[in-house]
Amino acid sequence: MVLHKGERDGGTVLIVILENQSLGILYERMPDVDGRRKWRVSKSQVIDNKQEFEDYLSRRMQQDPDVWIVELTVADRERFVRDNLSAG
Incomplete structure (x- = not known):
């Protein structure tokens, strides 16, 4: 579900991830020491x-x-993050 629409481009x-309708964890892409932007809590x-x-x-x-x-509701947050957000 889109909680807030921002600038298109x-x-x-x-990303707020809810695991099995429970507490939310907020992820955003943050700069790393090597200059790449990785998803972090x-x-x-x-x-x-x-x-x-x-x-x-x-x-x-x-x-x-x-x-x-x-906002995304997922069954297994760790798996979702590993499979979808870990690549940066």
Whole structure:
């Protein structure tokens, strides 16, 4: 599901992964020491404070209106990340 539509050609993409409808993990492409941009966890939802995660996403949208935020529900987060995001 697209939570926020950003700039069509240049917006940053953030991916929120929900594993089996549980807590969200936010991934974004971050620069590495070798200059490549790799997918990294930038925020994890805390079970006792789910609102804090939603507030963080709202702040990111306010700071960067061009950002895309996409939410994916997957059965196995580690496998999904390995198979789809590990290549950078």
